[in-house]
Amino acid sequence: MSGGKEIFRARAVVKEYIPGRGFFGRSRRPVRALDGVDLSIDEGEVVALVGESGSGKSTFARIAVGLEPPTSGSIRLGGIDIAPGDKAALRAARRRMQIIFQDPSGSLNPRITAGEALAEVIRVHRRAPRRAAKEAAVDLLERVGLGGDDYRRYPHEFSGGQRQRIAIARSLAASPRFLVADEPLSALDVSIQAQILHLLIRLKKEFALTLLFITHNLAVVENIADRVAVLYRGRIQEEGPAGLLLRTPLHPYTKELVAAAVLFRPGGGRPVADLSSAVLPDPPAAEGCPFEPRCPIARARCVGARIEAIDTGGGRKVACLRATGEDTPA
Ligand SMILES: Nc1ncnc2c1ncn2[C@@H]1O[C@H](COP(=O)(O)OP(=O)(O)OP(=O)(O)O)[C@@H](O)[C@H]1O
Ligand SMILES: [Mg+2]
Structure with a gap:
């Protein structure tokens, strides 16, 4: 946390989608796109929300700006609590926030x-x-x-x-105070991406915006974000100051992301890996760490009870028994 004034807060946000009926009218299990997301953003901050395809980034973006209600949990914007169904609060809050999407054509008449x-x-x-x-x-x-x-x-x-x-x-x-940008560069030519990124950085200062920037490209994160939150299967696995998180990731999933991305360095010119094509494995059998099936350092304990994010100091939070030392040998 930068210790500034909080402008946005999500608490325990859950979003479930009920898929259409399957064969013979059998109902399918609901898809849990967000599974208890907590995220606070201070005025003037740029927070990047990263994670591979299907991790719930766009779902969170839509809920953050009130385009969709959460299944449970709460959103507060500029001091206004937006309870599900409270239309007056939603109208008041929506005056202060805007969203831009990957494909601008959809929002232009x-x-x-x-x-x-x-x-x-x-x-x-x-x-x-x-x-x-x-x-x-x-x-x-x-x-x-x-x-x-x-x-x-x-x-x-x-x-x-x-x-x-x-x-x-x-x-x-x-005249928004809070802007959510959902992969605003992804549909553009690589040569144009840097221009739009720098435009956003400049406008953020000129218009004193607070920005939630959604991307699967860690190179972009390094350029724009003060803080990063890493989403995996609808849960924030790690959160912290951008430089620190990218240099010394603590969660095994963040480590994997950082290792996979060839971080853009000025003059480097190497291709930048992204996470758009990653494939999610089946979900874990029981409550517990959603990353467990893919985790190189998982232990039996990781599949038991729900693993909450723990404050590790310096504004960092990590949801991993191994990384936070909760996993004391028996
Ligand atoms: N309207 C919907 N109805 C049913 N399921 C949905 C709906 N929107 C999202 N989902 C499901 O919720 C999960 C999260 O989707 P979401 O679009 O938020 O992911 P994402 O992180 O934005 O992915 P991408 O990087 O591909 O944009 C996925 O399993 C998706 O299929
Ligand atoms: Mg998306």
Whole structure:
């Protein structure tokens, strides 16, 4: 923890999806996408949420901004508790947060020009008159690296990277304090990824944003994040300051991730491994560590009771009996 003012907090967030009926109408077991996630974010922080495909990152993103309710657990944003079903609290909280996605096309209306889309959001959110909204929209286009001429262009007239800039501008038009970015670089050419990453870093400072940045690319984490939370099968396995966590990972899963990723170094030019194609093994038979089936240092105890994250000092938390020394030899 940086000791700052908490702006976002998730407590014991669980999300279960009920899959469609199977053959002969047999109901399938619910999929537990999130299994008791605790995460606090201080004002001005950039927290990276990392984990392989299917670990629950997007589910957490949607719940964090109120697009979906959790099955249980709580979300608090800017001092507002968003209890499931509390529509007034959700509306108040949602004014302060925005989300951007991997594919910006989905959130841009093809029939509205980039400038008009921004001006519309500005009129509604800032209650600005038409002319002021237009001026603010032009200003926003320039702040995300586009020109005033782009005001009149339609989404299909832009490249993928430019469309992501528009999506970013549109999220900023609502003057959010908290921005969730769900893999905002993944759909872009590698050469464009660095540009958008640096844009986000700059805008974060200019707009005094707090950022939850979701990625499966550890090289990106090293560039943007103050803190990292590692998600595996819906549970946070390790959390801590970015530099420390990447240099000296404690959880065996984090160790595996860090070893697999060839961390980007300036001038290095080596390919960067990512986690998008990792395959999840079957879940463990009983309560216990979700990583146990894959863990090189697992012990019989790891399959028993639920393993809670333990504070190891220096702002780090680890959910591993072996790493935290809880596993005293019998
Ligand atoms: N709407 C849904 N209905 C049913 N199951 C879902 C739904 N959304 C997510 N899931 C399941 O929840 C789990 C977590 O999915 P999620 O999309 O959150 O993972 P992710 O970490 O974002 O993965 P990726 O890196 O591929 O984007 C997966 O098993 C997924 O199949
Ligand atoms: Mg996802």
